Amino acid sequence: MKRLINLIVNNKAYEIAVAPNRTLTQILREDLNLLGTKEGCGIGDCGACTVILNGRPVNSCLVLAVQANGCNIQTIEGVADGNNLHPIQEAFVEYGAIQCGFCTPGMVLSAKSLLEKNPKPTEMEIREAISGNLCRCTGYQKIVEAIQAASKKMKKK
Amino acid sequence: MLLLPRFDYEEPKDLSEACKILAGLKGNGKIIAGGTDLLVNMKKGLVSPSCLVSIGRIPGLSEIEPQNSSIFIGSNLIVAKLTEFALIRKRYPMLYEAASVLGSPLIRNRATIGGNIVTARPAADLPPPLIAMGAKIKLKNKRGEREIELEKFFKGPGETIIKQDEILTGIILDEPPMFSGGSYIKLGHRKALEIAIVAVASFITLDKPDGIIVDAKVILSSVAPKAIHAVSAEKTLIGEKPTNKLIEKAANLASGDCTPIDDIRGSAEYRCAMVEVLTKRTLTAALKQAKKSR
Secondary structure (H helix, E strand, O other): OOEEEEEEEOOEEEEEEEOOOOEHHHHHHHHOOOOOOOOOOOOOOOOOOEEEEOOEEEEHHHOEHHHHOOOEEEOHHHOOEOOEOOHHHHHHHHOOOOOOOOOHHHHHHHHHHHHHHOOOOOHHHHHHHOOOOOOOOOOHHHHHHHHHHHHHHHHHO | OOOOOOOEEEOOOOHHHHHHHHHHHOOOEEEEOOOOOHHHHHHOOOOOOOEEEEOOOOOOOOOEEEOOOEEEEEOOOEHHHHHHOHHHHHHOHHHHHHHHOOOOHHHHOOOEHHHHHHOOOOOOOOHHHHHHOOOEEEEEOOOOEEEEEHHHOEEEOOEEOOOOOOEEEEEEEEOOOOOEEEEEEEEOOOOOOOOOOEEEEEEEEEOOOOOOEEEEEEEEEOOOOOOEEOHHHHHHHOOOOOOHHHHHHHHHHHHHOOOOOOEOOEOHHHHHHHHHHHHHHHHHHHHHHHHHOO
């Protein structure tokens, strides 16, 4: 039986009827048409489905939509301010941290959560923070450099 | 895309309602907390409960409550919080160490301490330090509540003594004794999203900073159907003055205490050799801590 749930996604309130067996990834992509969140492995290994749920980055493929009832969610679509990219997104572009782009939304959201908690992370802390996000183009070095650059950029503001 | 089979979903507001629902389901229901293990198994078709009962909205199950000479950790507390509370880091550093190597940062934000226990995976990260520190757990059903030692909870891979109508509500950890220390080391091929090849948790208590070992627990993980005691290593340590030689002897005995299997992650022979190395390292770290503690 479907249930009515309330979500706040990227500061916008939604009321949606969902079946219990649908994941948060499915609801975001199929019902809200927010296609930035990707589904890779579907079992919590790859991090392509990363969203920020009540302030914490999680694998949305392992969250039931009904479990997220009443929660505040940020997806990659909510990171930029209109047409102005977030400093992390700018740094990803600048440093060539994007190749195929499939891991990018998850990487950006994991990096954003890190920098909000720890504005000046060490290289090890950055690698640890993105350790649940796999990049199969293996562009990790550039991703780490981009996050370091974003950290500096955000400090100046 | 991996799809979940159909199921009903219940979200009880308190424990007694949850117990009633679970009892009514007569074994066809499953508790869902973080879901990082259960939903994976359901997607793979390994389990298909007709109803999931969420404990996510039950007050008190997602907190750490310090009590007189112990702490109560609610079963629905996420693993990330075990790495964030200063109390855990300071008083139970071994639990902090194990929590910070579980899964990935994303998994730790959903996976719960209770889930890491009830799933009874032989390579689970939290049970070894919890067993080494003598943790007890609380199980509740419609008729009442029981408290048992965590180490008596496990039967084998995926198997525990929990009854189909019982809910794990929390973990009780006594305050560590004076002059005690513990250490947990997990060996994996990589640092995140890894299942241990071998893991060892050691916890020792001295009678005074330069005294003899009055209690020793060496728990070996991923080398038997469940986490086990290195019995002969523990026996060797107790009653002795800690020296490097003694630690080496205990470590050597520990490698004979386990019964690992060959699998994709490592051979039995390699695992035995690593048990010796990790036992030595964890005992050395535990001793250093014990000498400093209070």
